[in-house]
Structures are given as C-alpha cells and as structure tokens.
Amino acid sequence: xxxxxxxxxxxxxxxxxxxxxxxxxxxxxxxxxxxxxxxxxxxxxxxxxxxxxxxxxxxxxxxxxxxxxxxxxxxxxxxxxxxxxxxxxxxxxxxxxx
Amino acid sequence: xxxxxxxxxxxxxxxxxxxxxxxxxxxxxxxxxxxxxxxxxxxxxxxxxxxxxxxxxxxxxxxxxxxxxxxxxxxxxxxxxxxxxxxxxxxxxxxxxxxxxxxxxxxxxxxxxxxxxxxxxxxxxxxxxxxxxxxxxxxxxxxxxxxxxxxxxxxxxxxxxxxxxxxxxxxxxxxxxxxxxxxxxxxxxxxxxxxxxxxxxxxxxxxxxxxxxxxxxxxxxxxxxxxxxxxxxxxxxxxxxxxxxxxxxxxxxxxxxxxxxxxxxxxxxxx
Numbered sequence: 001x002x003x004x005x006x007x008x009x010x011x012x013x014x015x016x017x018x019x020x021x022x023x024x025x026x027x028x029x030x031x032x033x034x035x036x037x038x039x040x041x042x043x044x045x046x047x048x049x050x051x052x053x054x055x056x057x058x059x060x061x062x063x064x065x066x067x068x069x070x071x072x073x074x075x076x077x078x079x080x081x082x083x084x085x086x087x088x089x090x091x092x093x094x095x096x097x098x
Numbered sequence: 099x100x101x102x103x104x105x106x107x108x109x110x111x112x113x114x115x116x117x118x119x120x121x122x123x124x125x126x127x128x129x130x131x132x133x134x135x136x137x138x139x140x141x142x143x144x145x146x147x148x149x150x151x152x153x154x155x156x157x158x159x160x161x162x163x164x165x166x167x168x169x170x171x172x173x174x175x176x177x178x179x180x181x182x183x184x185x186x187x188x189x190x191x192x193x194x195x196x197x198x199x200x201x202x203x204x205x206x207x208x209x210x211x212x213x214x215x216x217x218x219x220x221x222x223x224x225x226x227x228x229x230x231x232x233x234x235x236x237x238x239x240x241x242x243x244x245x246x247x248x249x250x251x252x253x254x255x256x257x258x259x260x261x262x263x264x265x266x267x268x269x270x271x272x273x274x275x276x277x278x279x280x281x282x283x284x285x286x287x288x289x290x291x292x293x294x295x296x297x298x299x300x301x302x303x304x305x306x307x308x309x310x311x312x313x314x315x316x317x318x319x320x321x322x323x324x325x326x327x328x329x330x331x332x333x334x335x336x337x338x339x340x341x342x343x344x345x346x347x348x349x350x351x352x353x354x355x356x357x358x359x360x361x362x363x364x365x366x367x368x369x
Contacts (some may be wrong), residue, residue: 004320015159016160016162017272019159019160020160021161023156023157023160024186025331026153026156027333030153030326030329030330031327031330033322033323034323034326034327034330037326039321043322045322048323048325048326049322051326051329052310052314052319052322053121053148054156055152055153055156055308055310055329056152056305056310056311058152058155058156059152059155059156059159059303059304059306059307060160060304060307061100062159062300062304063174063177064168065303066173066174067174069158069170070174074126078171078174078175081174081175081177081178082174085176085177085181085304087179088178088181088182088185088308089307089308090279091180091185091312091313092184092185092188092307092308093311093320095311095312095315096311096314096315097339
C-alpha cells in the first residue's frame, strides 16, 4: 500500500513537473508571439502554432498520469478507459498531423 | 485595432476569473463578449474560446488548489463520454447550418441557469463517518463545514449522458463543457459542488481538444493573434480569480453563475 502510494506520488510529481514546463513554454510562446505580431514579424505565425500545439498537448499529460496510476494499482478497467480516451484524442489529431 | 486588443484582453480576464471561481472554462462569458461585443463571427468566437479553455486548463494543471478534491476515476470515466461527444461534434461542425449555433448557445445557457437556481442550497454531503462504498465514491475535508465528509455518486448514466452532451456542445459552441458537467454532477449525481468543479477542471481541457482541432482545421482560428490575446487574458484572470476564490461561498458561486447564464441566454434567444 505504502509502495503503491509512493509510486502514485512519483507519477503526480512527474505530471506536475511536465505541466509546469509546458505551462511556462505556453506563456512564453503566447507573449513572444504577441510581441512579434505587434512588430509584424513573419515568425509570429510559427510561434503561435507552437503555442497552439502545446495547448492541445497539455491536457493529455493529466490523462496519461491517471492511466499510469491505474496501471500501478492494476486496475485494468480504469486503465483501459484512460487508454480509450487517449486513442480518441489521437484520432482527432490525425487532421492536423496528416 | 488597439481597442479590440484591449477589449479581448479584458474579456479573457473576465472569463479566466469566472473559470477560477466556478471550475468552468469561461467560454460562457468569452463567446458572447467576442461575438456580441467585438463582432467576431460565432464560430470564430467559439474557436478562440476553446483556446482560452485550453489555456485555463494548462494553468489549472499546474495549480495544486483543489487537487485533493479531484475524483480521478469519475473524471476518466466521464471523459470517455465527453471526448466521444466532442469528437462527434467536431465531425458535425462544418456539416450543420452556422445559424443554429448561437441559438443552441442561448438554449444551453438558459437550461443550465435554471438548473443552478433550483439547487442553490443543496450540499450533497453525508457528514456521518461512513466508508465510501462504490468505485466512484470518495471523501474530503469540507472547508464550509470544517468536517471530513463522504459523498456517494448516484445516477452515473445521467452523468455519462450529460458528459456526452457537454462534449458535443464544447465543439459546437466553444464552451469547455464544465458549465454542463458541474451542475449535472452536483444536481443529479450527488457530487458536492467543489468536488464537481475540481473534477470538471480536469475534464474541460481534454474535452476542448477535438473542438479546438476542428475549429483550427476549419479555418475559424485564422486570427491567432486574437486567440493568443484572449488566452493571455484568461491566464491573468485565472490568477485574479484564485486570489479572491477562498473568500467566496458555494451559494454565492451558484447565484453568480445563474445570473450570468440568464443574461447571456436572453442575449441569444431574445436580443
């Protein structure tokens, strides 16, 4: 039980570290993009695209973390539901990727 | 140009503040402010709103506030339905007449507003010390009563149906879905308001993804400068909402939500 809790805590710490890094990158891209757009710089569109891509990717870290916790608990039902959610998102992402 | 940037920023701040206070994406405020206030086409406003929802979701994922209230199993179960609904909505977005979306927005706001007003004083908590029985039941420390309380999740099919509808609406009208999921969980399924809000916060970002992709792919997000301005405003508003959130009680949160929903629905159904 304690070992399971420790592993869950480690997953939560990893999720939070990724979220902090992603959030920092998003805010930076949004502010830099707005500054470049104000200066009518051609790189603005590219920076905005990076920001939008990160915004779309960020919510998936939370789902991945829940799936990881459920796999650690060997609760395969909830883990399978989480994987199904991720697959649905991947199906939607195909429009942008291909 | 400058005035529209300032107004978009202010709209984002208002939406972000509301999102932090109520655990919703803020699209309920951002869509009408952009559409009716700034003249942005409805689907454009919906696309920008979804970017705002995603920005709010990313800010909330960093925050530790409400993390102990979040019910991960309930969230992941309902996400299966909300993301399915959002994917279906994204598929239908370009296939339905554009004129139906503003009406749908007005009807949705009116429905939720009435539901919130009818449940102003419902608490949905069991103060007795009992163990959670079902896979979705949980317990938490309730700041309003100062007690450790347990809640039982009831009528799960209703929550699933509400999440499916919330997902479709997220893609259609640019709301995160929290505006539907929070009252559904609170009013129908026995989930306390703060738990419903914390669980919804986890869901709104994921639910917004299919719609945001569809609006991006459909060309409704061509003015990404507008979306970025709104997103920055949402993040600033979120910080503001967090700083005043602890001083606001659940009853007032619900009342504020109902008043805003009533005004917005009047604008889209009558105005």
